[in-house]
Amino acid sequence: MKEQFKFQKRMREYQNNARSRGFINVLDIGSSKISSALVQIGDTNSDRVVPKAGLFLPNLGCRVLGLYYTGSDGVEDGEVIDPVQTSNAIKKTLHHTFRIAGQRSNEVVIGFSGLTQSSSIYTGSTELFGNQVTEKHIAKAILDSKIPASMEGCEFIHAQPINFAIDHRGGILDPRGQSGNRLTVSINAVTISTEALECILEALTISKLNLAGLVSSAYASGLSTLVENELELGSVIVDVGHGVTNLAGFMKKHMLFTDSFNIGGQLVTSDIVEAFGVSGGFAERLKILQGGVTATTRDDKILFDAPDDRPNALKITRSDLISVIRPRVEEILEAISHSLEAFEWDVGGTQPIVFTGGGSLITGFDDLVRSKFGQGIRIGRPVQLTGYPSEKAETPFSSLVGLCILVAQPQDEVWDFDIFENPQKGIPWEKIEEIFPLFSSEWIQKSNIYLKNILH
Secondary structure (H helix, E strand, O other): OOOOOHHHHHHHHHHHHHHHHOEEEEEEEOOOEEEEEEEEEOOOOOOOOOOOOOOOOOOOOEEEEEEEEEEOOOEEOOEEOOHHHHHHHHHHHHHHHHHHHOOOOOEEEEEEOOOOOEEEEEEEEEEOOOOEOOHHHHHHHHHHOOOOOOEOOEEEEEEEEEEEEEOOEEEEOOOOOOEOOEEEEEEEEEEEEHHHHHHHHHHHHHOOOEEEEEEEHHHHHHHHHOOHHHHHHOEEEEEEOOOOEEEEEEEOOEEEEEEEEOOOHHHHHHHHHHHHOOOHHHHHHHHHHOOOOOOOHHHHOEEEEOOOOOOOOOEEEHHHHHHHHHHHHHHHHHHHHHHHHHOOOOOOOOOOEEEEOHHHHOOOHHHHHHHHHOOOEEEOOOOOOOOOOHHHOOHHHHHHHHHHHHHHOOOOOHHHOHHHHOOOOOOOOOOOOOOOOOOOOOOOOOOOOOOOOOOO
């Protein structure tokens, strides 16, 4: 156990060291853009005491000192495939970010939106014998979960204690100081492929940067976009990106699951290119400026001529454009529906589904989504942070804003518990015989491969 999660602890050390100096950089690597922000921890430059990570701490202040973004290079479906090209894009955006901020940091926390994300639940428990819960008890329960130190071909980016129960009392956010006979903890572990991680590390090594954390981009988007009651009572965030759509379910302020698939706004653009024989850049402008998903009789008029040197250039109406865009958007919504069904989410229920990301900005997207999923739908924008440019507080930057929030107040991960590496010898670990339900929401009806350890 002593070497367990050594890599993750080293990342956390880099992050804590940067936070103690007062500045840390966040980097969102996407299929269409790489964006960066330099975050000042705290509202002033006074001496800082870096607290232990944890959702349970009072909010830390933060200020965005600089922000810049550039087009992605060497990235496909949210994952780095050419570290050299990606490093060039990273160095470009960081150079401008540091110039704007007047500060720099060699430690970066990265948002990951790739397809190799996988989410699993582990559950463990320990006896309390009527005593108050301490971090030592939490560490023992984590050990009992038997979460593996490593998985073949995969690496953990999250291992969050997402919920606690003491005896039959579930839904406890922070059990410390409460008494009972048995403490149960559930851990949401998110992995990515080892190959994806190695490509990121190679790009950072070329850029002479230290990796201070990897974060699921859907998790980051949820933190920046969901409001308090959505985080508490249950909601899903769906980030429709350029190459990948990511989603995550939240409840009791914790992420319960995450998923991703390679259908996004890029395919809509590709469909326009194929249908009308125009360039990719022109198709992207058509999608953004003239595109939509619901046609009217007024859209049958000639809208424009496609750029073409031939005498009889192609005439395109908005109806033609919509007839190409809508089927692909419907395919994206269908994939989202299948993913939510796999996680037993009650589609059309009372819990909201919040959409963000550039793909959600297509005209009429929100109305089409409501016809598919019901009225509990909205298009979400990230919160406004101190020093963050208001014109960039838009849906395509939801993940970047969430990263800024997370470095100001990191979530507990299992590797943050010091005793976890040096458990007391001779403690009799008991196999949990019965798992108490930790959530009582009506939208969960039965267990599945992801939630089988926390639900009946």
